[in-house]
Amino acid sequence: METVVEVEGSDEEKFKDSLINNFICNTSLPKQVEDPVVYKLVRVEGDGRLVPATDDEIIEVTDLLKDETINVDIVPNSERNMCISIEESSNEAAPLENQGFLQRQQDKADTGKLNVMVQESTFPLVGDSDAININRDSDPGECSNSPSPKMGNALSPTTVCGNSKPDFSKLKGEICLDNLSIRELHETFKATFGRDTSVKDKSWLKRRIMMGLTNSCDVSMSNFTIKDGKVLVTGNEGNSKEVYAHAIFSDPLNVFDETKESSAIYSTSHQEDSQVVSLKRLRSHDLVDSYRSDSLNQEELTAKRVRKPTRRYIEELSEVESQGRGRLTSSCQGSGQPSPQLYTTAKAVHSDSRTFVTRLDSLAGIKVPCVSRLRRSRPRKDVMSLMFHHSSMGAVTGIVKKALHSYQSVGESGSNYGRIMSIHKQHVEEPEKLRHCEATDKIEHDQYMNGRDSGSSEDVCNDKVVTVPTAMGRIRRKHHRAWTLSEVMKLVDGVSRYGAGRWSEIKRLAFASYSYRTSVDLKDKWRNLLKAANFASAPTDVMNSRKHATTPIPAPILSRVRELAEINGQSLPSNLSSVKVGLNGRSANRSAPRYL
DNA sequence: TTTAGGG
C-alpha cells in the first residue's frame, strides 16, 4: 500500500524546520502568510519517493478547509494557531488562497518500509471576512488547533509505532509506555479515552494511547493530562503550530484499521472536550456523523474494526488483488481501434463479502474482463490517471508512464471505449493533464490520509461515486458531490456579479479553486436553486416534513436567488416536474406570471 | 467551447 499517508507530527524542531524550509523553498508563496500552519502535501510515489502534491490536491485541502462554514467559536488560547479558512465572498480572493497553497516541498524520506506521507500545507490567513464563513478552529479535521507543542515532542507517532523508523526515533522526551504494565496501560487508556478496554495486547494499548494523545488535533489535547503521573501532557504555550499526527502502518490492512480507529479516537477526544466548539458539519457531515455513531460504538470500533471497509478501500484492495493474480497491463483502448487487452484473469474480486463489479467487454472479439474502476474524469478530455499497484514498486513508475503515454497516443477521444479500466490508480506526474483526476484521487486518498475522514467519508460523505450500468454494458461513474453552503453562496454571488448564464465566467472567476465544479455544474445548481427558491416562496410550508435530503438552503439565500432570478428574467424553470406548483398564493411581488 | 434543456 504505497499510498499511505501520514502526517508527520514529530517534534517541534523538525516541524519548524520543515516550516522554514517550506518558506525558503517556496517561491510562489505570497506575502499573506501571517501565522500559517504549514503542511506539506506530498504523496508517495510508487517507488517510494515523495512527490509534491499537485495543485488540485492542495486545493482539495483548501476546500476542505473552506467548505465548512459557520463556526466562529474561538478557543481562548488558540488564537494564534487558529486556522481561518475563509470563504471569500469576493472572488478575487480565491486565487490568492490557492497560491498560498502552491508551495510544495520535495522531501526525502525513509520509505524503507514505512510508507509515510507527510502532509503539510499552508493555511494562510487571508484577510477577508465573511462572518458566516470564517471557520476558525473549527474543523478539527483539517484545521486543527492544538497548541500543544509538547505533544509533538513527547508523543510522536514514532512512539506509537512499534516498528518505528530511524528517522523518527530520535525524539526527545518521548514517553515510554513500554515500561508500563498492562494494568497501567489500561489505566492510561482509560484516562485517555475515558473508558475501559478489554484489550490485553500491550502494544495495541500503547499504540492506541499514543494515537489518542497524538492524533487528536483539537484543543483538548493541549491541556491533556493523564492522571496518576503516568503521562502528563500539558501543552499550553499556545504558540505551537498544530500538528496532526497520524500513525499508519505499512500493512495495508493495518493501515485501514488504524485510520479507522484513529477516527474513533478522534471522536472520543472530542467528546471529552467541552471546548470543542460546535462540531458543525464537517466536510461532508462525515465527521459529525462518525462522531456520533462512533461514539456509540466506541467499544466496538476500538476493539477491532467494526465498520465495513469503505467502498473505496475495498475497491483499492480488490484492484491490488486482481492485479496480483491477473498480472495486468495497461488496458487502453482507442476509440476506433481497441488496443489489445492484456488483462487476463477474469476473477470477480471479493472483499469483505463485497463483490466487485466486473465486466466483460467485448472488444474486437476479445473478451476483456475489467474491474470497473472507472474514474470519472469530469472534463472528458482528461486523461485518466493510470495506476499500478505492484508489490515490487521498482519499475512501477516507468511502467506507469509508458502506459500513460501509450494511452495518450492511442487517443483520448474514444468517449466510451477510451477509458482506462481497472488499473490501480496512482498519481502520475502529469499535473496539468491530470488535474481533475488528481483532485478526485485526492479525495480517495483521504481515505488513507485522514483517519478521521477515512471511515466515514465513504458512507456518509458527499463524495459518492456510484457506478451505473449503461446501455452498452458500459459503466459510468457518477460522481456526486454535495454542494456546500459556501459553494452555493459563491454561486449566488457569482450570478449576481456576472449574471446567470455566464457560467463559464462564474466558474473561472468565482470557482477557480473548485476544480470539480464545472460551469455546467454551476448551471445545474442554479437551476435547482431556482426551483428551490420558487418552491419555498409560495407553498404552504407543508414541506417541512420533507427530510431535507439536500442541504437545506437558508431562506435568505433563496430569496436572493429569487431576486437574481427576476433580474435575470428567469422564472420558474417552466416545468416543475412533479412538484405541483400549488402557488397562486404567490406573493404579489412575484413577477413571473405563473399560470396553471 | 459554452449554453440551455431534457433526462
Add this chain to the structure above:
DNA sequence: CCCTAAA
C-alpha cells in the same frame, strides 16, 4: 449529475 443539441 449526465448527455446533447445548438449556438
